[in-house]
Amino acid sequence: MPTDIYPMVGVRSFGGGCFASGEISGSETRYPRLLHLAAGDFVYPKLMAWEGAFAFVPEALAGGFVSPEFCTFEVNESQADPRYLHYLFQRPETWREVARNSAGTNVRRRRLYPGGFLDHEIQLPSIAEQRRIVAQLHEVLERVRASTEMLRRSVLLSEALPVTAAHRSDTADGERVARGWTHTSLGEVLTPAPDEVIVDPATSYPNLGILSFGRGLFEKPPIDGAQTSAKKLFRVHADQFIYSRLFAFEGAYGVVDESFDGYYVSNEFPCFDVDTRRVHPRFLAAYFRSPSVWEALAIRSKGLGVRRQRVQPEAILDYEIWLPSLAEQNQIARMVELGHASDRLRSRMNTHLDALRVAALNQAFDHSR
Structure with a gap:
């Protein structure tokens, strides 16, 4: 019914089991019918079977629904113990064997239909x-x-x-002062350090990105000078503080370690030299792993919508912290x-x-x- 609410269920790949995937109303689905799940049902999505998206429905998700893009089965328990089948379908070799019965030519778009699944033979002691x-x-x-x-x-x-x-939120300001902590703006210890490089079409530039939630830097495919539309890039150096303007709201802050020295980024990644007479770069890495910092700086962001707000360098430099x-x-x-x-x-x-x-x-x- 268009006004009814249906709790939906998904199945994770690689034997990851079932999960609650949210609720939809009847008016929000294009399917004329949904499949109702009972505890102990065996279920898989036709499209993702090739990468191990097989599962048994747990009691907690009984009564949920899946779209017709899923296949559901009851187990004949006089012939097979569901726990045995559960372990069998946790096995990567089983996924590969069953996937051979899938239909389609594009590997990632092949579907395993019920007939192909039921034709698969297993050894059943x-x-x-x-x-x-x-x-x-x-x-x-x-x-x-x-x-x-x-x-x-x-x-x-x-x-x-x-x-x-790095935060010691349990410590009063007076105690911090007594321990030698100082209250300062980041502008006192960070200096913008854009190392601008004009793009040469004949050059390939090693590139990095910043993981969200304070998880550090990662290597991206190199930037081909002949393919990029950028006219200039910015070289980064070890021990610099760096962040993503666009993803600062979810913790895309970090410190450049030695392995990324000399890599390149766009102007969406401001870099700063750190005054190491007052600040250890790794202290900043720890400090900026706190969601409270991301939230405080996001308030100063510019843009429409949370995911389009950019934290500008001025907001970073004006931000005040306690330095141990x-x-x-x-x-x-x-x-x-x-x-x-x-x-x-x-x-x-x-x-x-x-x-x-x-x-x-x-x-x-x-x-x-």
Whole structure:
């Protein structure tokens, strides 16, 4: 009905499970009908099956709806344990095998229709054997999940610690002064430093971007001097403070590390030299990871609509902060560096844990054949 409200459900790729994708009214959908989901239904989107978007509907999402672009099935539990099928469809090899029955020529637009899905053959041991495999996998994968969660929490803690230390919102102004902190505008310690370069059509320029939410810098494809419409670019240097005018509202601030020294950006990325006699660049990196700073500076933005507002350099330079002593800033900088090391370790460990998870799935189902 046009006036009815329908809670919609989506399915994440790579075996990520179901999620609530918001509500729509009957008047907001172009489909004449929607598919109603029950707990335990097996569901997948026709278009994303090739990258593992298979899931079972949990109790929390029972009663939700999907569009006709999804396929839903009930499990014959006299033949198959749903938990066994759940683990089977967590396996990348299963996704690749099932995807061979998809229709279409463009890989990313191929659809897996119900007929092609149901034609796929699997090895199905006895119910007792399925349950034995499920029990073994649950034990191993639960340990993998617990290890992954422990790593995630440790990184969150290591990231939060320098931000908290840089702000010390629990400390009164008088105590800050007694500890050697000073109150100053950023214009006292930052100097705009545009290193302008005229674009040469015969040159390729290494390029960087800034991740939102204070997550640092990342490498972008190089800028081809013959292809870009820009007449000039700006070279950045190690230990400069840099931000994105357009995405400052969501924390696109950072400090240039050695690996990006000599890279180039457009004029949408103002750069500043840091007075290192008073400020450690890594202290600024920690300070600008706080959402309260992004919000305060966004208020000074110009533009129509939150996502089009630009924070101008003048707003940065006028912004006032409390600066700890250099000794405290050095401690905070070490926390930042330890956080980066922790994040790299977590990334490596997660790679190993993902490999262990896939290996456990492969071993279980290869041995069940």
